[in-house]
Amino acid sequence: EGIVSxxxxxxxxxxxxxxxxxxxxxxxVMTDPTTGGVTASFxxxxxxxxxxxxxxxxxxxxxVIEGTIAxxxxxDFQRSxxxxxxxxxxxxxxxxxxxxxxxxLLAIHSGKKIPGPDTDAPRGRLPALPKHxxxxxxxxSIIRKRERPTLNDYLPMIFSDLHEMHGDRYFSDDRAMFxxxxxxxxxxxxxxxxxxxxxxxxxxxxxxxxxHPEGYRKALRAIRQAEKFGRPVITFIDTPGxxxxxxxxxxxxxxxxxxxxxxxMPIATPIISVVIxxxxxxxxxxxxxxxxxAMTSNSIYSVISPRGxxxxxxxxxxxxxxxxxxxxxxxxxxKELGICDTILAEPDGGAHSGPERMAATLRTxxxxxxxxxxxxxxxxxDKAMEDRYLRFRKIGDCS
Numbered sequence: 400e401g402i403v404s405x406x407x408x409x410x411x412x413x414x415x416x417x418x419x420x421x422x423x424x425x426x427x428v429m430t431d432p433t434t435g436g437v438t439a440s441f442x443x444x445x446x447x448x449x450x451x452x453x454x455x456x457x458x459x460x461x462x463v464i465e466g467t468i469a470x471x472x473x474x475d476f477q478r479s480x481x482x483x484x485x486x487x488x489x490x491x492x493x494x495x496x497x498x499x500x501x502x503x504l505l506a507i508h509s510g511k512k513i514p515g516p517d518t519d520a521p522r523g524r525l526p527a528l529p530k531h532x533x534x535x536x537x538x539x540s541i542i543r544k545r546e547r548p549t550l551n552d553y554l555p556m557i558f559s560d561l562h563e564m565h566g567d568r569y570f571s572d573d574r575a576m577f578x579x580x581x582x583x584x585x586x587x588x589x590x591x592x593x594x595x596x597x598x599x600x601x602x603x604x605x606x607x608x609x610x611h612p613e614g615y616r617k618a619l620r621a622i623r624q625a626e627k628f629g630r631p632v633i634t635f636i637d638t639p640g641x642x643x644x645x646x647x648x649x650x651x652x653x654x655x656x657x658x659x660x661x662x663x664m665p666i667a668t669p670i671i672s673v674v675i676x677x678x679x680x681x682x683x684x685x686x687x688x689x690x691x692x693a694m695t696s697n698s699i700y701s702v703i704s705p706r707g708x709x710x711x712x713x714x715x716x717x718x719x720x721x722x723x724x725x726x727x728x729x730x731x732x733x734k735e736l737g738i739c740d741t742i743l744a745e746p747d748g749g750a751h752s753g754p755e756r757m758a759a760t761l762r763t764x765x766x767x768x769x770x771x772x773x774x775x776x777x778x779x780x781d782k783a784m785e786d787r788y789l790r791f792r793k794i795g796d797c798s
Contacts, residue, residue: 526760
């Protein structure tokens with residue numbers, strides 16, 4: 400090797416840029432080993448980056464690093480599992496499964512609507528809203544039930560050919576934010592959502608649904624790809640708020656949310672958002688810049704949690720139920736304000752009393768919303784994007 404070899408890094412990276420500029424898909428598969436100039440050029444630039452398990456991936460070699468910094472490195476350092484955790488891989492796939500994975504990814508990125516097991520499923524009609532409108536405190540009680548369905552429950556009941564995509568390509572993979580691609584009635588879509596657990600361990604793994612900055616950057620990365628490949632975006636909102644710890648502030652929580660608000664606004668593809676539980680402040684809005692917003696009938700959307708509201712207003716967090724009544728945070732309140740477009744009826748008692756029925760309602764709504772807004776973008780994308788901007792621009796005009 401010599402200086403001419405070094406220059407090949409620039410040559411291959413330049414070729415990738417021209418390929419991507421044409422709107423073409425670029426998938427990289429890292430096999431053992433992927434190191435040095437390969438890692439620092441074409442291998443790390445894919446729209447989607449896959450790796451085999453336990454693959455050596457890195458720029459500088461282990462002995463070079465240890466000799467330079469005089470520190471012992473962890474055993475899993477520069478292995479694919481380490482790289483996935485730190486946000487630079489989408490998926491780890493065994494060699495036996497790689498052909499199937501690539502075939503499915505290529506099919507989804509063809510943009511074609513392909514018949515699948517869900518294609519001919521009946522759409523039905525949206526169920527009528529219940530006569531009883533849950534109060535703020537009732538909603539708070541319902542959405543915090545342990546058995547309430549979360550994004551993980553809904554995904555396989557609504558979508559087919561699901562492929563979760565990991566990583567923000569900067570720092571880590573935030574487990575509190577799901578990003579992936581799949582099919583809705585055969586149509587390729589990008590899916591994003593806050594992830595919660597049912598048990599203490601599950602909630603600890605996803606930080607109780609509170610994303611770090613990396614979660615919002617991962618979501619933005621997914622939305623940019625959706626625009627590139629012409630896929631509608633569907634986002635599911637269910638978070639008490641963005642994580643507000645020291646590390647989140649150090650890595651720019653405010654900047655990450657602000658950038659999402661700005662950069663998602665002009666995205667040239669339909670975006671549909673649904674609040675399925677808690678819509679907590681900027682942590683919710685960070686993935687809720689959309690053309691249409693729906694809320695399930697017992698969900699809430701607020702500028703601050705009821706507990707935080709009570710702490711600020713009355714210096715008594717135990718008055719959170721009273722705060723939930725005062726703050727006007729229900730789906731019906733937001734419909735009256737013109738923020739929520741559609742309220743989706745939950746089964747009697749709440750979504751937990753009939754998860755399959757709730758999923759069917761969500762699917763029926765999404766089929767109609769995606770179809771409507773796809774036609775709008777196909778007819779006049781500039782007007783569709785202007786309508787999205789005006790949707791938010793007019794909120795609060797008369798307040």
